[in-house]
Amino acid sequence: MKLSKSLLMACAVLLSAGACASELPPITPVAHVDLPRFMGNWYVIASIPTRFEKNAYDALEVYTLKPNGDVATSFHFREGSFDGEKKDIHSTGIVKPGSGNAVWGVQVFWPLKAQYIVAYLKDDYSQVIVARDARDYTWVMARTPTIPQADYDALLARVQALGYPMDKVRKVPQQARQ
Incomplete structure (x- = not known):
């Protein structure tokens, strides 16, 4: 099944939501992200999901640094169950200059870019919270x-402190595998 139409609609929603006025202040990104160290596998533990990932199981985001400094992203998950159809979504993270590598525009389709802010990064690069000003x-x-x-509880407390509606957070089912 192709996700192109769904992704285009999701990107349009992301962009329009980001343009809406918010009562909350902008998200403060971490001071610096060491991009080579940040690359690799990131398992999605919890999220307020986009429309196309709302039933994701075993969600995994993979980052690869490109020679030009952009980040190739691959999002893999199973739809609806651990045995569900495998879905793969590819996009490009474009690092915002002067942001300490902590703010990106993620582009699935040109010219649309969704905001990506590294709002929390554990010192050992083992846990991260990615946020958006639109919450x-x-x-x-x-x-x-x-x-x-x-x-998990500490990370969700951070998400709540950022101003997110906690009733929309979904714990992503992950099989206990390494």
């Missing part, structure tokens, strides 16, 4: 498919 989508990710409950 419509967020992703809590880790280098492993599962994390301790105390870490």
Whole structure:
């Protein structure tokens, strides 16, 4: 099944939501992201998902640094169950100059770019929160498919402190595999 039409609509929603006025201040990105260290596998632990990933299982985001400094992104997940249809979405992260590599525009289709802010990054690069000023989508990710409950609770507390509606957060089912 092709996701092109769904992705185009999702991108349009992301862009229009980002253009809406918000009562909350802009998200403050982390000071610096070491891009080579940030590359690799990130398991989605929880999210306020976009329309096309709302039933994702085993969600995995993979980042690869391109020679020009952009980031090739591949999002893989199973639809609806651990045995569901495998879905793959590819996009490009374009790092915003002067942002310490912590703010990107993620482009699935030219010319549309969705905002991507590294709002929290654990010192050892094992956990991250990706946010948006619109507070419509967020992703809590880790280098492993599962994390301790105390870490999960602390990450969700950070998401809440950013101003996100917690009733929309979905814990993403992950099989306990490495």
